[in-house]
Amino acid sequence: MHLYHGTFIDAPAQDELRVRKDHYLLVEEGVIKAVFHYVPEKYATLPVTTLAGTFCIPGLVDLHLHASQLALCGINMDLELLPWLQSYIFPEEARFASEEYADQLYAHFSNALLKSPTARACIFATIHSKATLLLMDKLEKSGLITYVGKVNMNQNAIPELEEDDRAARDTRAFIEAAVEKYQHTLPIITPRFVPSCTKELLSVLGELAEEYDLPVQSHISENKREIAWVKELLFPQASCYGAVYASFGLFGGKRKTVMAHAVHCTEAEIDLIRERGVYLAHCADSNINLASGIAPIQRYLKEGLRVGIGTDIAGGSQLSMFRAVCDTIRVSKLLAERMDDTSVIVTFPEAFHAATKTGGSFFGKVGIFDEGYEFDALSINDDTLIIGSPGTFEQRVERVFYLGNNEAIVSKFVGGKQLF
Numbered sequence: 001m002h003l004y005h006g007t008f009i010d011a012p013a014q015d016e017l018r019v020r021k022d023h024y025l026l027v028e029e030g031v032i033k034a035v036f037h038y039v040p041e042k043y044a045t046l047p048v049t050t051l052a053g054t055f056c057i058p059g060l061v062d063l064h065l066h067a068s069q070l071a072l073c074g075i076n077m078d079l080e081l082l083p084w085l086q087s088y089i090f091p092e093e094a095r096f097a098s099e100e101y102a103d104q105l106y107a108h109f110s111n112a113l114l115k116s117p118t119a120r121a122c123i124f125a126t127i128h129s130k131a132t133l134l135l136m137d138k139l140e141k142s143g144l145i146t147y148v149g150k151v152n153m154n155q156n157a158i159p160e161l162e163e164d165d166r167a168a169r170d171t172r173a174f175i176e177a178a179v180e181k182y183q184h185t186l187p188i189i190t191p192r193f194v195p196s197c198t199k200e201l202l203s204v205l206g207e208l209a210e211e212y213d214l215p216v217q218s219h220i221s222e223n224k225r226e227i228a229w230v231k232e233l234l235f236p237q238a239s240c241y242g243a244v245y246a247s248f249g250l251f252g253g254k255r256k257t258v259m260a261h262a263v264h265c266t267e268a269e270i271d272l273i274r275e276r277g278v279y280l281a282h283c284a285d286s287n288i289n290l291a292s293g294i295a296p297i298q299r300y301l302k303e304g305l306r307v308g309i310g311t312d313i314a315g316g317s318q319l320s321m322f323r324a325v326c327d328t329i330r331v332s333k334l335l336a337e338r339m340d341d342t343s344v345i346v347t348f349p350e351a352f353h354a355a356t357k358t359g360g361s362f363f364g365k366v367g368i369f370d371e372g373y374e375f376d377a378l379s380i381n382d383d384t385l386i387i388g389s390p391g392t393f394e395q396r397v398e399r400v401f402y403l404g405n406n407e408a409i410v411s412k413f414v415g416g417k418q419l420f
């Protein structure tokens, strides 16, 4: 057992930033057992760590990103989704057939993610099993807690990046290698998106998810041309994009699922997402860069959908979840202007809650500083960001998200373990 002393700021409810100054967390085996504003007599002899920063926030949860696209961050911003994938993304991902390339790129990725505000993440790799296991080795060593998907895709890409009839066998072998090997790095079933997968492949993935009881991640309703393609050419009989995944057992219900984007959902699709408890990963920076549009996040929140936040690199150009939280707020303001309706604006506490407690719940009891929750924390020092008066703690957190970078994070704990 251990006591951590500091000022703890979290978002227990959607529109509430809670500040507890000078408190103590009692942590045992990575889990918060109690929260005190003094040290009770019976714990007086326990070791106490006073956290080095000025305050602590929960580690952030990146619900959607592509480790294999790190090298393309910040370039190739001239195309929409489908031509962008064909021209830039698929050729880059094909390079991960080389284990040497994968080793080098994934070392960069794991280091960058470790230093970032992210504690937990849902990550896409590529179709290559060996490279994906290399990524998992590195993430396991980092101490971060992640789901990692070997991507599945067998049509409509480039020949070097399409799986053949060995896809089912390879994916099963990948899952068996991964489920036994790691503690903090777990496999997740990852159909790239509907246009990339034949019915046969989606069907096999549904079976594997069921057999190994694995969660699912993919993309949904991101771009208008993508949606039209799914509807008119690929699955004309489906009631909506999400219904295609659902028909293969890849869309929530007992299958924990996260879908990135949901920019242009139909009413029926929103209902399906809610009914099946599917998590959405809102990726505002990516939606700007690829001219995808603005997802109506405030509406989703009001309707009780589970909305988390993702960086979606390299659609998004920044790995920082600080930035992804602010982008969520910023794009909601553009939507407010377009709709002439300020009620669609996402507030700072709402975006913070999405990136901590909602995203965290994909991983269990994660994302706030309460009894029974895993201890994931960023200790923050905001000295260099303050000009004049520091302001309230609520303002100081907001300033760190808008102006801060990795330098503001002086220590990071994930599942009770200090990573730096």
Ligand code: GUN
Binding pocket: 066, 081, 085, 089, 192, 193, 219, 222, 286, 312, 315
């Ligand atoms: N849809 C299918 N693949 C991708 C991808 O790699 N990035 C984004 N943003 N959308 C996708």
Ligand code: FE
Binding pocket: 064, 065, 066, 219, 260, 312, 315
């Ligand atoms: Fe993506």
